[in-house]
Amino acid sequence: MATGVPKTKWSGNNSDPAQVNGLPEQPLDVSLSYEGKQAREEILATTPAATRVLWQSDKGENRLYYGDNLPILASFLNDDAVREKVRLVYIDPPFATKSVFQSRSQSDAYLDLLAGAHYIEFIRQRLIILRELLAPDGSIYVHLDENMAFHIKIIMDEVFGSANFRNWITRKKCNPKNYTRKTYGNVADYILFYTKSDNYVWNRSYEEWTPERADKEYEYVEEETGRRYKKVPVHAPGVRNGETGKPWRGMNPPPGKHWQFPPKTLDEMDARGEIYWSPNGNPRRKVYLDESSGVPVQDIWLEFRDAHNQNIKITGYPTEKNSELLARIIEASSNPGDLVLDCFSGSGTTLDVASQLGRRWIGIDNSPEAIGTTLRRFATGLERMGDFVTQRRNSPVQPMLPNLDVAPSTVMKDFSLLTTLPYSGDLDEALKQWGNSHSL
Numbered sequence: 001m002a003t004g005v006p007k008t009k010w011s012g013n014n015s016d017p018a019q020v021n022g023l024p025e026q027p028l029d030v031s032l033s034y035e036g037k038q039a040r041e042e043i044l045a046t047t048p049a050a051t052r053v054l055w056q057s058d059k060g061e062n063r064l065y066y067g068d069n070l071p072i073l074a075s076f077l078n079d080d081a082v083r084e085k086v087r088l089v090y091i092d093p094p095f096a097t098k099s100v101f102q103s104r105s106q107s108d109a110y111l112d113l114l115a116g117a118h119y120i121e122f123i124r125q126r127l128i129i130l131r132e133l134l135a136p137d138g139s140i141y142v143h144l145d146e147n148m149a150f151h152i153k154i155i156m157d158e159v160f161g162s163a164n165f166r167n168w169i170t171r172k173k174c175n176p177k178n179y180t181r182k183t184y185g186n187v188a189d190y191i192l193f194y195t196k197s198d199n200y201v202w203n204r205s206y207e208e209w210t211p212e213r214a215d216k217e218y219e220y221v222e223e224e225t226g227r228r229y230k231k232v233p234v235h236a237p238g239v240r241n242g243e244t245g246k247p248w249r250g251m252n253p254p255p256g257k258h259w260q261f262p263p264k265t266l267d268e269m270d271a272r273g274e275i276y277w278s279p280n281g282n283p284r285r286k287v288y289l290d291e292s293s294g295v296p297v298q299d300i301w302l303e304f305r306d307a308h309n310q311n312i313k314i315t316g317y318p319t320e321k322n323s324e325l326l327a328r329i330i331e332a333s334s335n336p337g338d339l340v341l342d343c344f345s346g347s348g349t350t351l352d353v354a355s356q357l358g359r360r361w362i363g364i365d366n367s368p369e370a371i372g373t374t375l376r377r378f379a380t381g382l383e384r385m386g387d388f389v390t391q392r393r394n395s396p397v398q399p400m401l402p403n404l405d406v407a408p409s410t411v412m413k414d415f416s417l418l419t420t421l422p423y424s425g426d427l428d429e430a431l432k433q434w435g436n437s438h439s440l
C-alpha cells in the first residue's frame with residue numbers, strides 16, 4: 001500500500017518542497033459562481049421571523065417551529081440562547097429531485113422542485129446563518145445525494161473553510177434494486193461533515209468486533225494467557241533526535257523511522273511479555289483484542305438503511321431517515337445537555353433521537369404534514385412498517401393516531417410549538433389529537 005508523506009514531514013533532497021516544479025506555496029481558493037449569488041452580509045441581514053407560540057410545556061426548553069427556516073434561523077442571530085450555542089446541526093434538505101413527496105397516507109408532504117442555481121443559493125443562505133449559530137466547537141452534517149452533493153461541497157468549503165471539512169460519508173440507503181436501466185444500482189447517499197474549527201466535540205464511534213473479523217485481524221493466541229492478539233511494528237515513520245531515535249537493545253530504528261516508545265518503555269513492555277521476538281530477532285508489539293474498544297467507524301456506513309423491512313419502525317413520512325443513523329451522528333458530535341438543531345426536520349427523527357440521548361433540540365419545518373407527523377411521533381411513537389401495509393389494505397384513510405405499542409421513552413412532552421406563518425388551523429387536527437393523548 002502506497003502512503004504519501006505530508007509535505008511538512010518530507011525530508012527529501014529538496015529542503016523547500018514548495019519550490020519543487022515551481023509550485024506556489026499557498027493554494028488558491030475555489031468558489032462557485034452563479035447568477036443570483038447574494039452577498040454574505042445581505043443574507044445575515046435577512047429580516048427575522050416574528051413567531052407565535054401555539055403550545056408550550058412547563059419547561060418548553062426544546063422548540064419546534066412551523067415555518068420557512070430562513071427567517072427563523074435569522075431570528076436566532078438575535079437569540080443569546082441559540083447564537084453560537086448550537087453544538088450540532090444535522091440537515092437533510094430537499095435533494096433537488098424535482099419531485100413532490102407524499103406520505104404513506106398519500107397526503108402531500110413537501111415539494112422538492114428547486115433546482116440548479118436556485119437550489120444552491122437556497123442551501124447556501126441557510127448554511128451561512130447556520131455557521132453563525134454553531135458553537136466554536138460545533139459540527140454540521142449535511143445529508144445529500146449525488147444530484148447536488150458536489151456543488152454543495154464547494155459551497156461548504158466557501159462557508160466553513162476547506163480546512164474544516166472532516167468527512168464525505170457514504171451511506172447505503174436501501175437494499176439492492178433490480179434496475180432495468182443501463183446503470184449500476186443506486187443505493188448510496190452522502191453526508192458532508194464539517195466543523196466550525198479545529199477544536200470540536202468528537203466521541204469516536206466503534207463497531208463491535210464480529211467473531212469472524214476478530215479472528216482474522218487478531219490471528220494469534222498467547223499460550224500462557226489465552227489472549228488473542230495481533231503483531232504490529234514497534235517503529236513509526238519519521239526520524240527523531242530524542243529518546244525514540246536512540247538504539248534499543250543495540251538496534252537502531254529502521255532508516256527513516258523512530259521507535260514508537262522510548263527504550264525504557266520498550267524494556268518495560270518486554271518484561272510484561274508484550275513484545276514478540278521473531279526467530280531472526282525482530283521485535284513486534286502485541287496488541288490485544290480484549291483491549292480494543294471495537295473497530296473505529298470509517299466513512300462508509302452500510303448498516304443504516306431507511307425503512308427496508310416490515311419490522312422497522314417508522315412514521316410513514318417520505319424520506320424519513322433511520323433513527324440509528326442519527327444516533328451515531330448525535331453521539332459522535334455532541335454531549336448530553338448540548339443543543340442540536342435540524343432546520344429541515346421532517347418527521348422529527350433528529351429531534352426524537354436527540355431527546356432520547358439527553359440533548360436539547362430545535363426543529364423547523366414548513367410542511368404541516370411534517371409538523372403533524374412530528375406531533376404524532378411525540379405522542380405515540382413509531383409504527384412497524386408492516387402495520388402501515390395492513391392498515392392501508394383495511395382502510396383507505398390513514399388514522400391520525402394508530403393504536404400502537406409505544407415505548408414510554410418516545411413520548412415527548414417538553415417542547416414549545418411555534419409558528420411564523422399566518423396560522424389558519426392546519427395543525428389543529430394534529431394538535432387536538434396530540435392534546436387528547438396528553439393533558440396539555
Ligand SMILES: C[S@@+](CC[C@H](N)C(=O)[O-])C[C@H]1O[C@@H](n2cnc3c(N)ncnc32)[C@H](O)[C@@H]1O
Binds near residue numbers: 070109321343370
Ligand atoms: C428530506 S425531508 C427531511 C426528512 C427528515 N430528515 C426525517 O427524518 O423525517 C426535507 C424536509 O425539509 C422541509 N423543508 C423544505 N424547505 C423548507 C424550508 N424552506 N423551511 C423549512 N422546512 C423546509 C420539507 O417540508 C421536508 O419535511
